Amino acid sequence: MKQLFELAPGSIGGTRSRRQGKNNQDAYYSRSGPDATVAVVCDGCGSGKHSEVGAKIGARLVVEAIARLLPNQSHTASDFWELVQQEVLLGMKTLALNMGGDRNSVAEDIVYDYFLFTIVGALITPEGATIFAKGDGVIFLNGEYIPLGPFANNAPPYLGYALISPESDRWQWEMLHAIPLESVQSILIGTDGVLDLMQLATTNLPGKPEAIGSISQFWAQDRYFQNPDMVRRQLHLINRELSQINWEQQEVNKQGGYLPDDTTIIAIRRRR
Numbered sequence: 403m404k405q406l407f408e409l410a411p412g413s414i415g416g417t418r419s420r421r422q423g424k425n426n427q428d429a430y431y432s433r434s435g436p437d438a439t440v441a442v443v444c445d446g447c448g449s450g451k452h453s454e455v456g457a458k459i460g461a462r463l464v465v466e467a468i469a470r471l472l473p474n475q476s477h478t479a480s481d482f483w484e485l486v487q488q489e490v491l492l493g494m495k496t497l498a499l500n501m502g503g504d505r506n507s508v509a510e511d512i513v514y515d516y517f518l519f520t521i522v523g524a525l526i527t528p529e530g531a532t533i534f535a536k537g538d539g540v541i542f543l544n545g546e547y548i549p550l551g552p553f554a555n556n557a558p559p560y561l562g563y564a565l566i567s568p569e570s571d572r573w574q575w576e577m578l579h580a581i582p583l584e585s586v587q588s589i590l591i592g593t594d595g596v597l598d599l600m601q602l603a604t605t606n607l608p609g610k611p612e613a614i615g616s617i618s619q620f621w622a623q624d625r626y627f628q629n630p631d632m633v634r635r636q637l638h639l640i641n642r643e644l645s646q647i648n649w650e651q652q653e654v655n656k657q658g659g660y661l662p663d664d665t666t667i668i669a670i671r672r673r674r
Contacts (some may be wrong), residue, residue, distance in 0.1 A: 403439035410626040412633025413666035417659040427454040428666035431461035445593040447518035457519040478614040517562035531581040540592040596663030608658025
């Protein structure tokens, strides 16, 4: 699919994380080859001590599990996504057991500290495109917004819960959306920080007279696909904080820093 579709990823830590001295708890990973393009964004649980670690590991585990299984089975088969889930959970469990606990069960504190994260992804093959999710986030398919959540008490059904409560239904795939390949023009997947970004179209960039612009810029404008760092740069411009001193009032006025939550995007579009 690499010959048909191009990707533009980027991520930035939110102002809330910056002020609390936390790392960006979002992550993304993608693979694109002749037979498949797969991309995933993950958002680590805000209350986890090191959930950015699990988010990075999780994004890679999901993409690599899909890549391993695709040559032997169609992603439209009824049990494909169950197999993906089992592969990812096996990888997470192996890591968690090596980090502590006993030989047979995963320590709950390791799961809560490291392995709670949401998953939003897109898979494109000659059979078509599938959008999948486990938890909250943002999806645009051909410019149409597909909502995820909200979830009660702002508690998404993290896959990591299956490591300590395998009988629970809180970690099942929440949404699958499939369309034929010829119908795919653009896809954007993002973490829930993108929800704030969507509200800023008419707000000016900090210190500049130009508006931030619509979310559609990320799949519509060539610059994001020509420079692999351009999505991150744009998010940085939106989220930088500028200080101006008002000598008459003897105060410091701050402008910008419009993204309180960590924000991650992968835009995919058909090559022109």
